[in-house]
Amino acid sequence: MKKLKYIILSITIALSACDTVDFGDTNANLNEASEINAASVMAGAMMRYATRSGREYLNRPTLNVQYQSQVTYTDEMQYNEVPQPWSSYYVQTLSNLQTIIDLNSDPANHTVILTSQGSPANQIGVAMIMKSVIAKRITDSFGDCPYSEALDPSNITPKYDSQEDIYDQIFADIKAGRDMLNTAELGPTGDIIYGGDVAKWKKFANSFLLQASLQLSKKYPAPGGKAANVFTEALGNAAGVIEDVSDEAWFSFDNAAGFPNPWNANRRADYFLTQEFTDALKGNAGLNPTSNTTMDDRLTVYADDATKDGVPYGYVSGSGAGKSSMSTNFWDAEPSLPLLTASYTYLNRAEGAQRGWSSENATTMLTSGIKKSYESLDNQKGTSISGTANETAYVNARIADAAGNMLKVIAEEKWVSLFPSGFDAWSEWRRTNIPTLNPATDAINDGNIPRRYNYPSDENTLNGSNYTSGLSGLSPATDNNTSKVWWDQ
16 A cells, blocks of 8 residues: 555645746745646546545435435435535546546657656556546436536536437547557556556456446347447457456555545444345345345345344334444445446346347356356455355356346346445446335435436536536436436436
8 A cells, every 4th residue: 555655645746736827936846846747646536536425426326226224314315306516526537537638648748757657558548448437427327417528627618418429438438548558568657446557457448348338228229239339349359358356446445545435434323234135135025126035145245244134215214223234344444345346247248148249148147247246255355255055056046036037137136246336236227127126115206216316506507508408318308316317218
């Protein structure tokens, strides 16, 4: 973690690297950085994305997808409609990454200082890939949104790009960024995810393309269609996809260095696992929204006490007495959190195979997807659930469940494997409506599980015409949390 601590310290130096007024040498600090510290700018973007916390951007999606229940302040679980700010995605995240791209795109900037922080092509490639990850999160959350004009500081009323156009740009940027990466050159030193290993970034890019293309399966379901072609190209790319846990993307937090796990900032006593989730992993009938009837040992990693039930979801009043919470394996200040795993990649390959988007065997991919989930948890959390008789029994049972219901079981296994990544699980559920989640009993919206976030409150007043155009991409065209974004229609 010494490198991470150094990067965090150097971020403060980077803030003063650019002057806008020329006072000559007056009061000049000769020890100050003379140009932007690209490593700090990249690290800052990744860190800001990794540490979004609080009820809105960490807890709310886990409530929507019924990983967690609230027992106090239950308004999010009841689907309150509150406009959500999106500035944390644009400021010092997307803007930082665009700075990396712009800086390295001009050969005049290729000084010893810049190139010592990674070859220009590798810095641009990683920034383009990471920029696309964030763009997908924004549009999946809101629908149409500013993108092509969003990072122009002179434009305070950027247009809303259609979600389809944003996805097209994501596909193009991921491929371009991937193909720029050169393993023979120095990787970006500000990369806190892979430590500058661009071979792993290439695998990440292809794996992310599998995920993003499947997100459009409701719009383009056919083999040989727009989404399937992106999927097929990525799967067949020579750089490969994430197959081993050593190639997975995780955020490794360091509380001492000022980079704590965001879950740790929340009041744990307010949140419990849902009984729907604990019943599903125990294989109980109860409130189980899945087809599983076999004990899943991943519950022993996810829960603080796997013998306890969770709290039934969706009631204005509830009690956590004697109930199960999220484990400290995920809630403490230091534990790692996943960005993209081998398990999710194999499960996406299973779905692609079942849809006819590839010639792979869906059963083989599903088997690997489940096993890699167990292995990944052991690797990251120091547990011992993989390679056991219990794992074998669970895998065999789920393969049997998949006979005649392959897409259903794949989607259910994604729901389990993605924990606690609420945003990804929520996007998957909105696309597939699997598992069978019942809306909160005491819902205060129109009684449906949210399909999106409401636009920020100042968009209607400060960017009204573009805000209105954004509404036209929703169904119905109203700024409600039950309106559907384009790929969900």
